[in-house]
Amino acid sequence: MKKLLYLLALLPTLLLAQSGKVFDNLSFPSKILKGDRKFAIYLPPDYESSQRSYPVLYLLHGGGDDQTGWVQFGEVQNITDKAIAEGKATPMIIVMPDANTGQRGYANDVKNEWRYEDFFFQELMPYVEKTYRIKKDKHYRAVAGLSMGGGGSFTYALHHPELFAAACPLSAATGPLTLEDTKAYLEQRNNLNGTAAEIEAYYKRQSVLELIKAMPDDQKKAVRWYIDIGDDDFLFEGNSLVHIAMRKKEIPHEFRIHDGGHTWTYWRAALPTVLSFVSDSFHQY
Amino acid sequence: MKKLLYLLALLPTLLLAQSGKVFDNLSFPSKILKGDRKFAIYLPPDYESSQRSYPVLYLLHGGGDDQTGWVQFGEVQNITDKAIAEGKATPMIIVMPDANTGQRGYANDVKNEWRYEDFFFQELMPYVEKTYRIKKDKHYRAVAGLSMGGGGSFTYALHHPELFAAACPLSAATGPLTLEDTKAYLEQRNNLNGTAAEIEAYYKRQSVLELIKAMPDDQKKAVRWYIDIGDDDFLFEGNSLVHIAMRKKEIPHEFRIHDGGHTWTYWRAALPTVLSFVSDSFHQY
Amino acid sequence: MKKLLYLLALLPTLLLAQSGKVFDNLSFPSKILKGDRKFAIYLPPDYESSQRSYPVLYLLHGGGDDQTGWVQFGEVQNITDKAIAEGKATPMIIVMPDANTGQRGYANDVKNEWRYEDFFFQELMPYVEKTYRIKKDKHYRAVAGLSMGGGGSFTYALHHPELFAAACPLSAATGPLTLEDTKAYLEQRNNLNGTAAEIEAYYKRQSVLELIKAMPDDQKKAVRWYIDIGDDDFLFEGNSLVHIAMRKKEIPHEFRIHDGGHTWTYWRAALPTVLSFVSDSFHQY
Amino acid sequence: MKKLLYLLALLPTLLLAQSGKVFDNLSFPSKILKGDRKFAIYLPPDYESSQRSYPVLYLLHGGGDDQTGWVQFGEVQNITDKAIAEGKATPMIIVMPDANTGQRGYANDVKNEWRYEDFFFQELMPYVEKTYRIKKDKHYRAVAGLSMGGGGSFTYALHHPELFAAACPLSAATGPLTLEDTKAYLEQRNNLNGTAAEIEAYYKRQSVLELIKAMPDDQKKAVRWYIDIGDDDFLFEGNSLVHIAMRKKEIPHEFRIHDGGHTWTYWRAALPTVLSFVSDSFHQY
Secondary structure (H helix, E strand, O other): OHHHHHHHHHHHHHHHOOOOEEEEEEEEEEOOOOEEEEEEEEEOOOOOOOOOOEOEEEEEOOOOOOOOHHHHOOOHHHHHHHHHHOOOOOOOEEEEEOOOOOOOOOOEOOOOOOEHHHHHHHHHHHHHHHHOOEOOOHHHEEEEEEOHHHHHHHHHHHHOOOOOOEEEEEOOOOOOOOHHHHHHHHHHOOOOOOOHHHHHHHHHHHOHHHHHHOOOHHHOOOOEEEEEEEOOOOOHHHHHHHHHHHHHOOOOOEEEEEOOOOOHHHHHHHHHHHHHHHHHHHHOO | OHHHHHHHHHHHHHHHOOOOEEEEEEEEEEOOOOEEEEEEEEEOOOOOOOOOOEOEEEEEOOOOOOOOHHHHOOOHHHHHHHHHHOOOOOOOEEEEEOOOOOOOOOOEOOOOOOEHHHHHHHHHHHHHHHHOOEOOOHHHEEEEEEOHHHHHHHHHHHHOOOOOOEEEEEOOOOOOOOHHHHHHHHHHOOOOOOOHHHHHHHHHHHOHHHHHHOOOHHHOOOOEEEEEEEOOOOOHHHHHHHHHHHHHOOOOOEEEEEOOOOOHHHHHHHHHHHHHHHHHHHHOO | OHHHHHHHHHHHHHHHOOOOEEEEEEEEEEOOOOEEEEEEEEEOOOOOOOOOOEOEEEEEOOOOOOOOHHHHOOOHHHHHHHHHHOOOOOOOEEEEEOOOOOOOOOOEOOOOOOEHHHHHHHHHHHHHHHHOOEOOOHHHEEEEEEOHHHHHHHHHHHHOOOOOOEEEEEOOOOOOOOHHHHHHHHHHOOOOOOOHHHHHHHHHHHOHHHHHHOOOHHHOOOOEEEEEEEOOOOOHHHHHHHHHHHHHOOOOOEEEEEOOOOOHHHHHHHHHHHHHHHHHHHHOO | OHHHHHHHHHHHHHHHOOOOEEEEEEEEEEOOOOEEEEEEEEEOOOOOOOOOOEOEEEEEOOOOOOOOHHHHOOOHHHHHHHHHHOOOOOOOEEEEEOOOOOOOOOOEOOOOOOEHHHHHHHHHHHHHHHHOOEOOOHHHEEEEEEOHHHHHHHHHHHHOOOOOOEEEEEOOOOOOOOHHHHHHHHHHOOOOOOOHHHHHHHHHHHOHHHHHHOOOHHHOOOOEEEEEEEOOOOOHHHHHHHHHHHHHOOOOOEEEEEOOOOOHHHHHHHHHHHHHHHHHHHHOO
């Protein structure tokens, strides 16, 4: 009978052996953002038993959430475990940084005083790619995210096409549509302490439509795009205009409008396709 | 034994209930278009065995096809039979008129000399709704179509919201985006024999965006809309702008962008949802 | 009880309403071949209840069989019924002519005295396309066959690319590889009564490799090809060389080598894919 | 209760039995190639819990990849775990050596200065078969690979039929078709520093067609062959000619042409059949 109890006590562990592991409260010190920065990480089921290295997906939360959003609301572990078990996704490491503490968002601010984007590329990425068995070149790196994190996915991959194989903005904030919108946005965030030149520079680096307009021809196929938004989402205009702009400029991209709004139900439904899409990029053809 | 008899008595109905009938080469004389006009029709499985009347879907073909397009390429019979058998669509009559003979298209031309739209509403609709057991009021009438026929679905339902419960433009031609486009389009079709006033009138009645702009507030919920187009379709711009315009004007509509191009593969995949959507309209809530 | 008997008597008919119909002993008089010629035909499930017209597949038997081969050994009815019911094939008419009576084969002989190919195009095709509701243009016509009938599929579609949308040679006899082979073949069939010029002409019109060599560039995409042969088939050489020749000349074609030999087991397994492939051609994209 | 205990006692084994382990960055020193050589290895799920020895599959990557190719792009772990769990493959060890570092390829070069093939047989094979619990005789050894690694599979098994039970070249480079091709190939690789005799010797040991021609009759059944290539693969000619040559020489072999090109999608789809085929060889009949 004791043996029976022992085995039963062992069961959860044994069953978890099929599962990846999530840590949602890790941190490391950032010089750029002057303090400890949190992140969550998903390690695939065979991470501990094998010795191989893995591709990486940076998965960005939306405004109001933090590094735990994709873990708690997005069910990243169950969905990714299932996608890997079914062969729809390749084993990968998923890094989910906190962009809620201090100033909110994935951008450097208008005066470059709060430099989250610099933190991401100069500190976070090197830190996790050194700490975990992550393959370090573009071919094995992707970025995805929702809403504000969809905006981050757009701008990061547009600023650094040399670093990402794929980008998947979901229900994305596509940044200001005009310079005027930029000013209004910055005023709203009490952030309009920039000069006219700084504001224009901010607009040019945060507006997805401007970034597409400025894209050199030889960059058009640098990143594989999967863009998805619900037909009831309030961000319909920017995403529809991005689709038109990418089609007119002949930038290959997958674009979807499914039934739904700006909800976690929508994003949980979208995540398996995102994992499958980035896996295709990691797999080669 | 009684139970057995009962089941056996039921058998013919169950078995015969499975296959609708298609006629793809019917015709009747039109005064407006001065000659015989062809159409195809789908009658639901129980049409002959019952005495009831049915809702009707007008299903419009694209440029280059004729009344047989949805029959041969669209597999309307198999798909509708299946949707009805699975309970996803209600039994309905589907009318597929030829808009390829004489002048191509569903519109009255710029000088109102070729009057296909008048033919549709003044001759075709009365003829089929008298000849077959079709319910005659708006609540039981829908229009759908692809490409040029998607354009027809838009304009017919926007011109006559009092006649259609639902409209489903697939991969739709949304008409000229500007008055200049209208002139270019008419020149291309050797049809620019209208006065400036006639051309502007044509533009206002054929441009989906203009029709949306002109829609009175009390008409916004008159028609249930299901609009669907592939992300690789060349008609991306008009449909994306229609989505934006409808959202901004708060016209309720379902809008979908799936993976695919301007192909029959796309439309065959879309047809079950169209049948299901119009059935919901025919059912009330 | 009488009612029960009546219903039970009715059952087979009712159940057959889901099935196509096969006639395997029809015939009509041929002037060219001087006598009655037999053929079998498959009519799709909705042929009698509907009034629409259908695409046509000419399905050719191999040496030693006759018009009943695909019916009895090939299970054409069950396989086609199933493919249509599952939506993998579009409803079509399948015509299976006898090429066993008189001289065997699908070709005109070396002296053009026995003119089966002329019979096929000048008499059989017009007869069946007039007698049954068959769509009459290239877009809705395909040819397939096995062994000797695979050879017929090759030569008919290569001689008349303007008549066939698709051709599917299975385990095909690809005709003589050289002029010397031609002579040996004709001698074997006691048919070598032709002049040198006649024999060379026969070679040029019956050798698939010669026909591919002679194909004009603007014909390369005229016919959609699906070519399939088992890895244990004795006709491996001709088919492998045809694949190489078509690849080198950039003639688009699907080519398959599956596990198996020159057997009805192979051809029954191949038929669903053939039906699906020709349906794609009939469907447009 | 005893039955329950028994089942529970079985549980750990059953649950732990599900995942193999992959190491993708191992290495050992080579005298022949003058430096450390990398390899990846797959150990089957029960490797650690059991004490038994296993058969071995040498799985060779293509040009441009390295020892991680089959791990990352080929999904060797998931696919092999699944094949073993489903009983379609026997537990085996899979060794994937790097043939990308230094000179690329699996051959000794023309002057026998870079001797990868010697390294493979004299150093790699002894090293891994000593280091891991690998069965050491021919009956339990197979080789497979893709493209350049398909070429390696051909030449290794043709040079050493006494060492391999089975060989599975996928989308294989079949080596130069002629002596002239050999010279052109060597020039292209800046490798033409050999004498005429050396070049001819290189041709005779690297051309699969020459190796087949030279095969003694008593070797025809020494190796079980599974050869697979897509119909859109650019290597169609060599593989088709190998099929013809093997058929004519009556060398038993499985040969497949499926739908597809020179892609990882093709090779991932092929891998389960390869594992099943080599397992049949390891099983005896």
